[in-house]
Amino acid sequence: ELKVEQNPLFLSMQEGKNYTIYCNYSTTSDRLYWYRQDPGKSLESLFVLLSNGAVKQEGRLMASLDTKARLSTLHITAAVHDLSATYFCAFLTYSGGYNKLIFGAGTRLAVHP
């Protein structure tokens, strides 16, 4: 079964704290995506991770990929309120005759003072 498990599904953080969101996926893939979604809005691409050991950083967010463990992480450093959103990971696989993205259920992040 092709699936993605994100945890936690809900995260309430204090401003200034650090935390990590985990994304485990079920089958071999060397392409992992992270998206951000604000309430009532579309998905915004954050990171594309293309190979084992890939690490990308943008501001207070850093994403990494371990293809052997089938694990990606999104690390939040010194959280600020503007990071409040839902974060999705998705991995790319070829199945059923086409390339498809398999999405996790999302991690809803709330950053409070």
Next chain:
Amino acid sequence: NAGVTQTPKFRVLKTGQSMTLLCAQDMNHEYMYWYRQDPGMGLRLIHYSVGEGTTAKGEVPDGYNVSRLKKQNFLLGLESAAPSQTSVYFCASSYSTFWDSNQPQHFGDGTRLSIL
């Protein structure tokens, strides 16, 4: 540059009614996709298109039809709406197949559809 535009943004239907959702992209992308997003779940692919005049089924195609008569437009149709189709629908487009590109899909703002 509008990117991916979906119309309408909101719609309420009665069971059994039909409607068409329109997706338009101005990036000259070959690939277009329709997803649905349900509470507590990730996006699931309904149908996709690899070019003008071609469509294919995704994970959850039942109850939907699509057409890609023009490269820039991808239509999603519900012939006889059911309450189980209440969802948020997202259209996306990409320049090429994922496997050849590290570019992610570009998403529209979504259509919130309620079936009573």
